[in-house]
Amino acid sequence: MKFFTFAARLFIGGIFMFASINKILDPSDFAVSIRNYLIVPSSWTNILALTFPWVEIGAGCLLILGIQTRPAALLTTGMLGVFLGALIYAYSIGLDIDCGCFSSATSSGGRVGIYHLVRDTALFLISLFIVVTDKGDFSVSGSTILDPLRGRTHTERDDLHGCW
């Protein structure tokens, strides 16, 4: 099981790092993508475009390195949940917009469609799988300094959470 979890970590981490690069390089274009979804007030879109891709790349790095794996996996799961909700909303009201998933509005990653919904659902489930199954194996942090809960069972973690 730990090999599956490790593979899932590398996969989701890699996807998140790859997806964030274009958005970090051109946040104004990503802001346009967010505005097109008509979900958040347009005044918020710039700050979301400035921060979201960095959280994406950060969570991706942490997943790959195995530092704070469960919180990072929970973050990626949450973000994928938000993306999936936005895609379902856009698809349900028939918005003909670029999904902005891996790129910015003008460099076209394809119009929102069933393919995007299926892909995001699969990624969401893989990310959730990491949250549930990760035990801290194959992590860069050899000590417990970076992740004091690493390698412990869920019961031990629950006992230790009081001091975190």
Add this chain to the structure above:
Amino acid sequence: MKAYLALMCRCLIISLFFASIGLLSNLATGNPLPWVYVRPMEVVLAGVKVELISEREALRFLDNPGAVFIDSRNCSDYSKSHVRGAICLPPDDVEQRFPSVEPLIPKDYRVILYCYGPECDMAEKVATFLGEMGYKNMMIMSSGFPAWDKAKYPVEDSTSKNSDPSDFARSFEVGEFLVAIGAHFQVFFRLVQG
């Protein structure tokens, strides 16, 4: 419960840490993006100031006899649904289409253009063309048709009203053709009878 709260706290700390890196890196760039987006109020196209308005502002002009809506999306999307009474004028063949719709857009009318939304520049392209044709009173509904439709403002499709004048012109040409054929048949039957 405590465990989940602790997990959430760590998620929040990680998010805030990387989000602050994003904000700081933006400040470090030569041309930082403002944190709060402010919608531009107007653009200048072909020397004409064109006001950018929201769908709510555009709604005020819907039943105004001195205003006309122009849908600059593709005509296939126009025929599915469009702002009630809008005219289809996509930028790709605007020069060919314009003569057929020109009578419906007097120069002193307020022209409100729209397309697919903020990312789309089709309305701006058509506004540039109209500006060159002498139209001075133009507005662009920058949020586009999706926002209008989402707000449940009045829409119609091409089956509810034939508001594409070029289609009307085409059907008129077909009608003329049929009348001409009928006339020829009449002459032919007279000749046969005679």
